[in-house]
Amino acid sequence: MLRVSNIVVKLPDGKRLVNDVSFTVGRGEFVAILGSSGAGKSLTLRCIVGLTRPSEGEIALMGPSGKSYRTTDVKAQELRRARRHIGLIFQGSNLVKRLTVLENVMLGRLGHINPLRSWLLGFKDAEAREAMVALDRVNMTSCAARLAGSLSGGEMQRVSIARAIHQRPLIYLADEPISSLDPKNAEAIMAILQPLSRETPVIGAFHQPMVVAKYCTRAIGIRSGKIVYDGPAQISARQLEHIYGDSESESYLPVRPSGAQPPFYGSNLQPVLHEGATV
Amino acid sequence: MSIDVPAGALPSRKFGLTVVYLLSTVAAMSLLFWYLGVSPSSFWVDSRFIVDLFQQMFPPNFALFWTKSSLFISLIETLSMAFLATICGGLIALFLAFFAATNTTPHPLIRLAVRTLLVMNRSVPHLIIILVLLIAVGIGPFAGALTLIFASVGMYGKFFADSIEQADKGTLESVQSLGSTRLQTIRYAVLPQVMPSFVANLFYAFDHNLRAAIPLGVFGGGGIGFELAFAHGLLHYKDVMAYTILIVLMITGMERISDWARRSIITQPQLITK
Amino acid sequence: MASPSMTPFRQELPFLEWKRGIAGQRLKQAAIAGVLLVLVALTAWRCEVHMKTFVLGIDKGLPLVGMFFPPEWSGMVGMLQPLGVTTVMAMAATILGMCLSLPCALAASSNLAPPPLRLMMRAFIALERGLPEIVQMLLLIAIFGLGPIPGLVALSFSSIGMLAKLLADAIEEIEPHMLEAVAGTGATRSQVIRYAVIPQILPALFANGLFRFEFNVRAGVILGAVGAGGIGYIMSTAMNSMDYQRACMATLLTLALVFITERVSDFFRGRILAGGLLR
Numbered sequence: 001m002l003r004v005s006n007i008v009v010k011l012p013d014g015k016r017l018v019n020d021v022s023f024t025v026g027r028g029e030f031v032a033i034l035g036s037s038g039a040g041k042s043l044t045l046r047c048i049v050g051l052t053r054p055s056e057g058e059i060a061l062m063g064p065s066g067k068s069y070r071t072t073d074v075k076a077q078e079l080r081r082a083r084r085h086i087g088l089i090f091q092g093s094n095l096v097k098r099l100t101v102l103e104n105v106m107l108g109r110l111g112h113i114n115p116l117r118s119w120l121l122g123f124k125d126a127e128a129r130e131a132m133v134a135l136d137r138v139n140m141t142s143c144a145a146r147l148a149g150s151l152s153g154g155e156m157q158r159v160s161i162a163r164a165i166h167q168r169p170l171i172y173l174a175d176e177p178i179s180s181l182d183p184k185n186a187e188a189i190m191a192i193l194q195p196l197s198r199e200t201p202v203i204g205a206f207h208q209p210m211v212v213a214k215y216c217t218r219a220i221g222i223r224s225g226k227i228v229y230d231g232p233a234q235i236s237a238r239q240l241e242h243i244y245g246d247s248e249s250e251s252y253l254p255v256r257p258s259g260a261q262p263p264f265y266g267s268n269l270q271p272v273l274h275e276g277a278t279v
Numbered sequence: 280m281s282i283d284v285p286a287g288a289l290p291s292r293k294f295g296l297t298v299v300y301l302l303s304t305v306a307a308m309s310l311l312f313w314y315l316g317v318s319p320s321s322f323w324v325d326s327r328f329i330v331d332l333f334q335q336m337f338p339p340n341f342a343l344f345w346t347k348s349s350l351f352i353s354l355i356e357t358l359s360m361a362f363l364a365t366i367c368g369g370l371i372a373l374f375l376a377f378f379a380a381t382n383t384t385p386h387p388l389i390r391l392a393v394r395t396l397l398v399m400n401r402s403v404p405h406l407i408i409i410l411v412l413l414i415a416v417g418i419g420p421f422a423g424a425l426t427l428i429f430a431s432v433g434m435y436g437k438f439f440a441d442s443i444e445q446a447d448k449g450t451l452e453s454v455q456s457l458g459s460t461r462l463q464t465i466r467y468a469v470l471p472q473v474m475p476s477f478v479a480n481l482f483y484a485f486d487h488n489l490r491a492a493i494p495l496g497v498f499g500g501g502g503i504g505f506e507l508a509f510a511h512g513l514l515h516y517k518d519v520m521a522y523t524i525l526i527v528l529m530i531t532g533m534e535r536i537s538d539w540a541r542r543s544i545i546t547q548p549q550l551i552t553k
Numbered sequence: 554m555a556s557p558s559m560t561p562f563r564q565e566l567p568f569l570e571w572k573r574g575i576a577g578q579r580l581k582q583a584a585i586a587g588v589l590l591v592l593v594a595l596t597a598w599r600c601e602v603h604m605k606t607f608v609l610g611i612d613k614g615l616p617l618v619g620m621f622f623p624p625e626w627s628g629m630v631g632m633l634q635p636l637g638v639t640t641v642m643a644m645a646a647t648i649l650g651m652c653l654s655l656p657c658a659l660a661a662s663s664n665l666a667p668p669p670l671r672l673m674m675r676a677f678i679a680l681e682r683g684l685p686e687i688v689q690m691l692l693l694i695a696i697f698g699l700g701p702i703p704g705l706v707a708l709s710f711s712s713i714g715m716l717a718k719l720l721a722d723a724i725e726e727i728e729p730h731m732l733e734a735v736a737g738t739g740a741t742r743s744q745v746i747r748y749a750v751i752p753q754i755l756p757a758l759f760a761n762g763l764f765r766f767e768f769n770v771r772a773g774v775i776l777g778a779v780g781a782g783g784i785g786y787i788m789s790t791a792m793n794s795m796d797y798q799r800a801c802m803a804t805l806l807t808l809a810l811v812f813i814t815e816r817v818s819d820f821f822r823g824r825i826l827a828g829g830l831l832r
Contacts, residue, residue, distance in 0.1 A: 049737060084739035094734035098752040102288045107748055111739020118744050122297070123290040132282040145288040160734070167738055304648065311645040315638060315701045324696055332695060359596035366593055402811045404774045406785055407804045410792040415614035416607070420600040494687040494775050501600070504687070511691045519691065527683040534683075 001026050002048070002171050002201065007057035009043055009225075018043050018054065019225035025171065030197035032212040032233060033205045035222035036244045041205040044222065045175050047072070048203075049086050050079045061085055061170055084111030087164030089174040089204070094160060097149030101140065101159050104148050105131040108167035134166040135159070138192055154185030161192055172196065174204030178211065190215040209240055332516075339520035350506065350522075354529060357502030360424045360495075361488040368431025368488075369481050375432065376439035382451060383443055383465055394440070400433030405491065406498075413499050423500025427488050435484055439477060446472045475545070482541040486534055493526060503529075621801035628802050632787055636806050639783030642701045643708065643769035650712025651762040657713060658720035658754075659746060664732065665724065678721070681714025686772050687779060694780050704781030708769050716761055723757040724750060760825050763818040770814050774807055784810075 002025040009018035018040045025031050035041045046052040048059050050071040061069045061082060069082035087108070095104045106123045108131075113123075135141045138158040143151065148159065157177060164172055174193070178186035186208070193202055194215045206212050212219055213234045221229030221243035229235065229243055286292070312318070343350055375393055377383045384390040408429055412422040446469045454468040496504020503526060510518035660666045661674035686707045693703035727750060735749045736742075777785020784807050791800035 051733070051737075080739045080741065082739075083737055086737070088734065088737040090730060090734060092730060094730045096731055096735065096749050096752055098755070099748065100288055102284065103748075106290075107735055107740070108738055110735065110744050110748065113744075115741045115743045118747055122294045125284070125289055125291050128284045128288065128290050129282065132284055136282055141282060145285045163738075304652075308645065308648055311641050311648075314641050315645065315705065317702055317705065321697070321702050329696070336692075336695075356599055359599040363593065363596045363600055363602075366589065398812075399808075402808045402815075404771060404785075404788070404804065404807045404811065406775050406778055406788055407792075407800065407807075410789065410800075411614065411617060412610070414617055416610035421602055421606060424600045424602065490685050493685045494779075497687050497691075497779065507688065507691065516695065523684070523688050523692065526685065526688060527680065530685070531679055531683040 001062045002203065003058075003060050003062065004044070004048065005058045005060075007044065007047055007054045007059065009040075009047065009052065010055040017225050018047070021057075021222070021225070021227055023220060023227065023230060025201045025203050027201060028198055029201045029203075029218055030194060030216045030233075031201070031203040032216040032219045033203065033222060034207075034209060034212065034219055034229075034235075034240075034243055035205075039222045040225040041222055042175055045173055045203075045205055049083060049088060049173055050074075063170055080111060084167070085170040087167045087169035087172040087200075089157075089160050089164050089172065089177045091176040091179050095148040095151075095156055095163075097147065099148055100144070101135070101146055101148055101151070102128060102131055102144040104159055105134055105162045105166050108134075108163040108165070111167070131162070131166050134162040137165055137196075138162045154181050154188065157181060157185070157189055158192065161189070161196075165196070169200065172200060172202040172204075174202065176205050176207060179207055186211060209235060336516040336520045338517070339524060340515075340517035341521055343518060343521050344525075350503075350525075353501075353503040353506050354525065356420050357489070357492045357496060357504065357529075358533070360420050360427055360492045360500070360502055361485055363424050364427030364431050364488045364492075365481055365485040368428040369435060369477070369484060371428070372432045372435040373439050373477060375436050376443055377465060377469075379436065379440035380443035382446065382448070383461070383469060385461070394437075397433055397436040397440070400429065401437065403433075405430055405495070409495050409498050409500055418499040418501070420501030423492060423495040423502060426495055426500065427491060430491065431484055431488060434487075435480060438480060439473070442476045443469060443473055478544060479541060482537045485537055489530060489533055617797070620797040621804075623798065624801040624805055625796075625798040626802065628799055629806065632784060632803055632806055635777075635782065635787050636784045636810060638701055639773045639777055639785065640770065640810060642705050642781065642783065643766060643773045646705055646708030646712055646769050646773075647762055647766040649705075649709040650716050650765060651758060653709070654713045654716035654720055655751075655758065657717035658724060659750070661717060661721040662724040664727070664729065665742070665746065665750065674717075675721075678714050678717045681710055682718065684711070686711050686776060690776050690779050690781065699780040699782070701781050701783065704773060704776040704783075707776060708772060711772075712765050712769060716758070716765060719761045720754055720758060723754045727753050756825050760822045763822050763825075767811075767814050767818050770811060 004024070005022050007018055007021045008016060010016050021040070021044055023031075033041045033044065043052060047054045047057075048071060054072060057072060059071045061071070063069070063085065069078075069085055071079060071082045071086075074082065095101075096107070099107075103123070106127055109127060110118070132141060132144060135144055138161050140155065140158050140162060143155065143159075148156065151159065161177075172193075177193075178189050181189065190211055193204075196202060197217070206216075216233040219229065219231065219233045219235055220227055221235070221239070223243055223245065229239055235243075375397065378385070378389055379393040379397060381387075381390065384393075405426060409422060409426045412425050416422050416425065450472070451464060451468045454464050459467070492500070492502055493504040493507075496502035496506075497508040499505065503522060507519060507522040507526070510522060657674060657678060660670050661678055663671060666674065689707035689710060690703055693706055697703045697706070731753070732745055732749050735745045740748070773781070773783060774785040774788070777783035777787075778789035780786075784803055788800055788803040788807070791797070791803060
């Protein structure tokens with residue numbers, strides 16, 4: 001379970017990029033964080049994993065045995081220990097291109113391997129077999145011996161999910177995992193993440209409300225650093241506009257002619273273009 | 280549950296391969312050392328000897344910098360050798376390169392002849408060139424400069440020829456279709472494309488020639504290399520150290536300056552490409 | 554063709570501007586050419602370039618080169634061992650340079666090393682590159698005496714300098730996402746280096762190493778003449794004792810060596826950069 005409490009990220013001049021964000025993520029949840037660019041989605045995720053230090057607040061991960069790992073206000077070694085339990089999935093290809101697919105997946109457990117053993121002996125065969133199981137879950141076992149640099153975008157993303165699975169974390173964190181993929185690959189990725197979320201919670205930042213409505217269990221809308229929505233993933237158009245609305249951050253949705261009522265995105269899975277749309 | 284790993288990807292196998300690579304590298308090194316007659320004991324030098332030598336070398340004789348006026352003249356000499364060689368050698372190389380490139384050569388046989396000439400020029404060791412030139416034109420920076428020019432032509436001729444061959448065919452053909460002579464084609468279609476890399480290579484060539492000028496000076500080619508070898512022959516180690524520091528400063532400094540100059544020219548491409 | 558007085562004034566403006574611009578540029582180019590010409594004249598004077606010396610030189614040089622032929626074929630077999638010494642010295646220096654440049658490069662890159670270490674390392678590398686091999690040789694002869702050992706040390710030192718700089722630049726070009734992803738699993742810095750940095754720069758290491766080997770062979774010849782032995786020594790002693798045919802034989806052998814070295818190096822570098830050869 002992940003508990004985020006009162007996170008504030010301040011710029012040196014006092015402006016708050018993330019303003020008092022709190023939420024909890026528990027078992028079986030597939031949480032999507034929505035919001036326009038610059039609203040604070042990625043920053044919140046980076047705070048959770050410790051890549052950015054928040055000015056105030058606390059983030060803690062709680063394991064089944066009751067042990068808790070904090071990622072705020074901790075020293076480097078404790079942060080590393082906490083990171084072992086967070087499975088990261090990035091937007092672009094973040095595989096090491098000159099390693100094989102299998103080696104990339106095995107990197108997931110590096111946090112649990114002694115560095116000396118890494119240097120002197122490398123990985124064990126048993127770890128390789130476990131990694132193959134993870135690859136099997138994403139249907140990439142046939143590519144195990146290929147260099148990661150030779151894969152397509154969608155395949156690379158699947159391998160990075162396998163790496164996260166191999167890590168056996170307490171929670172998966174995805175930063176816009178499908179933004180650089182075509183719709184077919186995007187659906188494939190979401191179809192992998194959804195069953196995954198039933199065993200281990202998944203929290204991710206997304207730009208695609210329709211896809212979120214189809215696969216996720218819960219959505220958190222962030223606007224100008226504050227949470228403006230926290231509820232079911234099927235969001236009404238009016239609520240969407242509230243999340244993405246024209247505040248200081250740029251508007252994501254196309255400008256509508258006044259009076260026209262946009263359709264309910266949740267029930268209609270095709271992206272709808274109407275007059276004035278620039279998408 | 281576990282799934283079979285493809286045999287080539289097994290970590291234990293990869294580990295085995297890595298060990299083999301490392302061991303063979305160590306074995307190769309040992310073989311090479313044995314061939315050279317180098318053993319760990321060769322590196323052992325009597326500590327008293329080292330201390331004595333240290334005292335002989337330090338503190339470096341910096342006083343030379345203001346007592347010996349010819350020192351900075353030698354420095355300028357080395358710089359001049361490098362500069363002259365870069366400009367003259369570069370221009371000659373560019374000139375020859377046009378004959379060595381498939382798209383600008385008047386005849387394929389000429390191309391072959393020039394290419395062979397360049398290859399031979401490249402491969403001839405600088406040592407023999409300087410030794411011959413020292414006899415022909417005497418000791419001094421002239422021999423050094425000529426050697427560097429000779430060497431630059433070979434090294435950069437091939438480079439320039441390759442970059443000329445890479446010039447965009449379309450531009451070439453469109454200029455040719457206007458009925459221009461070969462010379463005009465070169466001037467208006469090829470030259471602008473080749474100029475940026477030519478100028479950049481001139482700067483790299485200068486850095487390279489500056490470093491090469493020093494050993495040539497040691498053999499008699501003038502410049503600060505000559506002074507250094509002279510002091511070394513007289514066992515004036517404090518002078519040698521002073522010269523060494525000067526050389527390091529000169530090379531590092533000139534590298535920075537040429538880097539800066541190259542960058543500021545790159546930002547004004549129209550200056551070069553006309 | 555219409556006379557200039559018939560073209561409307563407004564249409565002439567851009568042309569005049571272009572003419573003015575070109576004129577300014579031509580002026581700048583003329584200025585640069587002028588400065589270069591002056592510099593060439595000055596440097597030529599400094600280098601004691603005289604037409605008379607040149608002509609006399611050709612007069613002396615051509616018969617001299619004539620005395621080189623025919624080369625002393627009988628001496629060839631005896632020269633093979635010194636040739637081997639030069640080659641092996643270059644090889645050993647290159648391998649040593651490759652091995653030792655790796656830790657230096659790691660310590661000199663901005664994305665891996667703390668700033669004080671990086672600055673120190675960069676200064677050290679600048680020193681290694683700024684000291685010409687021949688100067689090192691002269692200093693080392695005072696310590697080690699004559700023979701291939703000072704040559705080996707001098708070549709290794711310079712090789713480390715050049716290779717470390719190229720490698721450090723390559724390390725700094727690695728996409729930060731790649732490193733972040735591996736660090737996100739909880740890996741220590743050394744594990745990130747082992748699994749993300751080193752696999753990515755291995756091709757650069759070998760390609761640069763082969764390039765350096767070509768250079769080391771040529772430098773080895775020159776160092777040989779100063780006291781390191783090998784074929785350079787044969788060449789210089791033959792010239793000094795006016796045994797020109799012997800010098801010619803030594804030159805031919807060196808030529809062959811340099812040529813073969815270049816072909817081999819080009820071949821392997823092409824294979825490496827095409828991505829095939831390594832692992």
